[in-house]
Amino acid sequence: MDRAGFDPKDYTRGNAYVAAIGIEGKRGCDLCCGYCVYPCIGGGQMRLRSPKKIVDEIELLYREHGISLFHFTDPVINRPVDHFEAVLKEFIGRKLDVNWTGFFQEDTLDDRLAGMSKVAGLIAIYFSADALTDHGLKLLGKRLTKPDIFKAATVTARNNILTMCHFLANLPGDGAAAVSESWETLNRLLDIHASPANLGTVIFNHIRLYPEAPLTRRLIRSGELSPDMDMLYPVYYNPPRFSHLLHDLEAHCHSAGVFSRLKITH
Numbered sequence: 420m421d422r423a424g425f426d427p428k429d430y431t432r433g434n435a436y437v438a439a440i441g442i443e444g445k446r447g448c449d450l451c452c453g454y455c456v457y458p459c460i461g462g463g464q465m466r467l468r469s470p471k472k473i474v475d476e477i478e479l480l481y482r483e484h485g486i487s488l489f490h491f492t493d494p495v496i497n498r499p500v501d502h503f504e505a506v507l508k509e510f511i512g513r514k515l516d517v518n519w520t521g522f523f524q525e526d527t528l529d530d531r532l533a534g535m536s537k538v539a540g541l542i543a544i545y546f547s548a549d550a551l552t553d554h555g556l557k558l559l560g561k562r563l564t565k566p567d568i569f570k571a572a573t574v575t576a577r578n579n580i581l582t583m584c585h586f587l588a589n590l591p592g593d594g595a596a597a598v599s600e601s602w603e604t605l606n607r608l609l610d611i612h613a614s615p616a617n618l619g620t621v622i623f624n625h626i627r628l629y630p631e632a633p634l635t636r637r638l639i640r641s642g643e644l645s646p647d648m649d650m651l652y653p654v655y656y657n658p659p660r661f662s663h664l665l666h667d668l669e670a671h672c673h674s675a676g677v678f679s680r681l682k683i684t685h
Contacts, residue, residue: 427484438490438520440480444473444506448494452549453559453634454587454626457494465498470505474513481517488542491521500527507532510539518542525571526563533578543581543619546571551601555590560633565604572611582612584621588665589657591626591638598661605668609675621672623665625655 430439447462448455480486497503520543533541548568550556556563575582588601605621612618628635630650638644638656648654657665 422484427480427486431486431488438488438518440486440489441492442473442477442489442519444468444491444493444496445502450495450562451560451633453637454549454629454632456629456632459631461494467499467502470502470509473506474509474515477517477519478513478515481515487517489517489519491519493521495524496521497523497527497532500532504532504535507535507539511535515540520545522547523571524563526567528571528574530574530578533574533580537578537580541580543583544575545583545585547585549585549587550590551586551604552590552593552597553600554592554597555587558590558592558634559587568604569607569611572608576612576615576617579615579617581619582617583619584608586621586623586668587626588623588668589625589661591634591643591656593661598664601664601668602671605671609672609677612677613675618677620677621668623668625657625665628654628656 427440445465445467447465448457449463449465451458451463477489480489518540520541522545525546525548528544546568548556548563549561550559553565556565572582572584586605590597608621609618626634628638628644628648628650634656635644635650639646
């Protein structure tokens with residue numbers, strides 16, 4: 420890739436704690452999460468890049484531009500597992516002094532892969548389970564269970580890997596029972612991460628409705644959303660009954676001190 424017109428250092432100035440340089444290990448996603456348009460944008464089948472070429476690009480940026488922190492832009496970095504392992508082995512074999520981050524799928528992460536990832540330069544894991552309830556996981560088509568989420572949290576805690584979690588609040592069909600379950604799930608995650616203090620942050624959002632996403636089509640069919648809704652500007656699902664939930668969950672995480680692992684100083 421010819422980078423003569425785009426100096427990579429322009430992306431890293433003023434961005435010392437965020438991986439500003441993206442690396443693409445694959446395109447396409449064979450998952451079908453309810454809110455997501457990745458399969459529409461990139462295709463519904465994964466097209467895998469050669470592990471050698473992936474690490475070649477990272478090594479070039481490191482050797483020629485001094486870049487040492489990267490973020491994998493793959494929808495999910497550890498799927499398929501055999502491709503991910505091949506990338507890790509390529510990293511380990513070259514002994515590059517670089518670090519990287521990426522979004523992981525919870526159900527295929529274990530201690531062996533976590534350990535290999537750390538040796539290969541992993542500095543932080545991002546999870547996007549998106550739902551704190553059984554109903555929400557099914558609604559969003561996540562192909563995950565709460566035990567998968569707890570197991571992955573335990574793996575990152577045991578291996579002391581900085582972890583970021585993403586969840587969506589106030590989902591379609593949520594009632595008082597779902598709100599109670601959300602609190603239970605969140606508190607269990609906070610408990611898992613408490614001792615190693617490896618939870619960097621928990622990010623909460625409302626569902627953004629995109630054209631042609633499975634959940635958007637479902638809401639149109641049910642009459643909850645007008646088929647004429649203009650989605651050029653962001654449209655979020657956040658009915659008033661539990662519209663406060665996101666802020667309550669955020670405040671709870673702040674009070675739990677989830678930012679302590681980052682050791683930010685002024």
